[in-house]
Amino acid sequence: MLEVSGLSAGYEGNDVVKDIAFHIDPGEAVMIIGSNGAGKTTLFRSVIGLIAPSSGEVRFQGEDITGVPAQRVVRRGISFVPAERHLFPRMTVLENLSLGAYPKRPDLETMTLVMDLFPRLDERRKQTAGTMSGGEQQMLAVGRALMSNPSLIVLDEPTTGLAPKLAAEAYEALGVLRKRGLTVLVAEQQVPLAMAFTDRGYVLENGRIRTEGTSAKLAADPDVRRAYLGIA
Amino acid sequence: MIANVLDGIVLGLQFGLLAAGLTLVYGLGGVLNFAYGQMAVISAMVVVFAIDAGVPALPAVALGLVAGGLLGLLLDQTILRPVYRLQGEARVLLSLLLTLGVAFIVDGFLNWRYPLKALSLFIGGGPVEILGVPMRRGSLVASAITLVTFAALFAFFRFSTLGRAVRSVIEDEEGARLVGIDPARMMRLILIVSGVLAALVAVTRSMVVPVDVQAGFSITVFALIVTVVGGLGSVAGALLAGLILGIVNVIAADLIGTFMSLVILLGAAAVTILIRPSGLLGVKE
């Protein structure tokens, strides 16, 4: 579904990620793990079109989307939930969600689905996004991303700053969506959660892919365990 | 006293309308349009030429509004191109300087070629009594048009999908892109809208006093002051700030005299900026 090859990207002429290659098949859940500064965010931003890659290729469902600006990419069925969420702070939960469906009007069925997945949002329909707690904002960000009925959802560190219970709830919701056919790509620092949820993963270190494999294999890999699971 | 308040409201509505176009453009795109007054003046001149050519008043005004919109589009497609390549403070500064250059070019040309032209839309009929105060018909029509315009703007931003899309870019540009909104297209739309608003400013003002070719800079400066007091990017703020400053101005002029009332107005604006730089209804950074 998503194929990335030879991708390099960065800021002001310096490449933060170099020669990245990975793929995602429909229905999979894939993780990208790596420590701070490894380049996960840069990678996602260049795939989704917020920054232009300096080289390489990105293909989605067979079509070349390399360097296509984000506002066009997200209309093809990919949604991105950035680490900073980028919600609309003075607009209500309802308005934020409705805009998720842009340019179409929000579809009642999808809205109901999102409200069922995140009951807290339903309670706070008219509350402005800026006044909500971190956890609620995260749910809203994911909900907004779902309003366009994407085939692939990309999440950058969705559980940062969330209490463990909320983090687990977030992944539960994603699990429900997976059963409905949603493909997921997630970058995580909280590696155990991601490992339980995903089928496969890639390890990003200093801007390059160091290791890849099924999540089970990575969980058993001693280097991975030492670096990311804190197990000596 | 009531007369002063009513006069103040009339003036305040004009101030608010002045600021509306400018504040939208700044709030959305971080661009300061110093040629805003000149856009209003050019639109006024279009109406004048149309009327001189025999076009009846209403279609002539419509032409003026279209001209305003086109000017906004032109600005977006030409002068602002290099500005869009910058971000933040550099963008504001460059937009200020380039539009200032454009303003001088327009002012120089108009003053050289048509120094005496002015637009004056006379609304016939005697004064109308409001709350016991005789008000000129021109002022009332101008105020009515302004109120309708603000109502339309509010409805657009609150209830329409496109309006919400524009607001979202003001709130968080990256978030807007992530839901499929193209900030550049929204900017183009808002510049056209601001051009039409500039034309409306000229048209409504001409119902109260003649709008001549020298009016450009004073329009821009007043628009800027009301914009900043109201909060950059807030149309409601522009209206509120306009009304407050309008009433303050009229009362001060009555008590002290015209020049000093201008000082009071400027002082009030300065005090507001110092106490609350984000403006009355602006977003706190």
Add this chain to the structure above:
Amino acid sequence: MSDRLATGTSSLVGEVGRRPSRTLRSLLLSIAAVGAALALVPLWVGDSGVLMGVAVLGLAFACYTIGFNVIFGSTGQLFLSVGALAGIGGYGGAILADTVGLPVVVSIVLATLASGLTGGLLSFVAVRRSLGIIFTGIITLIFSLTFEALLLGLGNLTGGENGFFIESGANSFLRERIPPYYVMLALVLGFLLVHGLLRRSHVGWAWRALRDDEVTAELAGVDVARYRVYGALIGATMLGLAGATYAFTEGRVSPTTYGFAKVDVVVIVMLAFGGIGTLFGPILGAVTFTIVDEVLIGFGQLRLLVFGALILLLFLFLPQGVIPTVRNFIAKRWVSQAAASPD
């Protein structure tokens, strides 16, 4: 479609973080050279009262531009009150001399102090309220407009729209044709020297640090607020002194002499042309635009149009100004030549 982080006005200013490379001797020599060149001007135009008047005004603008350069170029504060601060000097000196009856020199000194303190106060307020560059510009613009409104409104004191003729010093050498030129030239050279010495001192180092990166400067121990206010104090003092001296050479003051449209806009363009933050940029800008303005005199209202077109061209193609652009050009040639020659 890049994600660059922009740093304030860096794209417009070419001098961020650049250490002045001159020794004290070369500084003095270059100032002397500029002084010698400018000193020759009366040899050409000394016969014409009108042209000498233009030349004196040109030097006044050079002073204004140096003052603005100190405030904006060195400390990054967008003060849109150049005319008003000079006007405090001009009107202040004139009122103190004519109305209050103080001697001319004393009037000039007091008016200069008033102007300097006002500039410092404006900066202090801006810094205290953490106003960014745009809001500093807006507040100072409001100050300028207020000043103009006060000039028009307090007619008894200021002569209103027409201003007034200054009687004090009417018989002094200041009103003759040639001496005012050398008086203003002395000011120009003096200002250049002060600015040049400041740039080489620890003050200049602090200024460069805070222009480059405010946060890092604070961490390095630079009290950004204090050095900003210093810059404004010094720049405003220059503006006031120039404004006051010019008033006495002209023999009259009027609102247009120090108006925003007449002074601030022109000064900004002069400095941008020469190079914001460079030492001699103001001189280049003032000389160029004084000549350009004279050439355009026959055009009437079209002068404004041409001026606007010049602003557009300047900021579209030469945003860093002439001096930095030339410098970069030379540096590139030098580097490519050094690379080409086998060593």
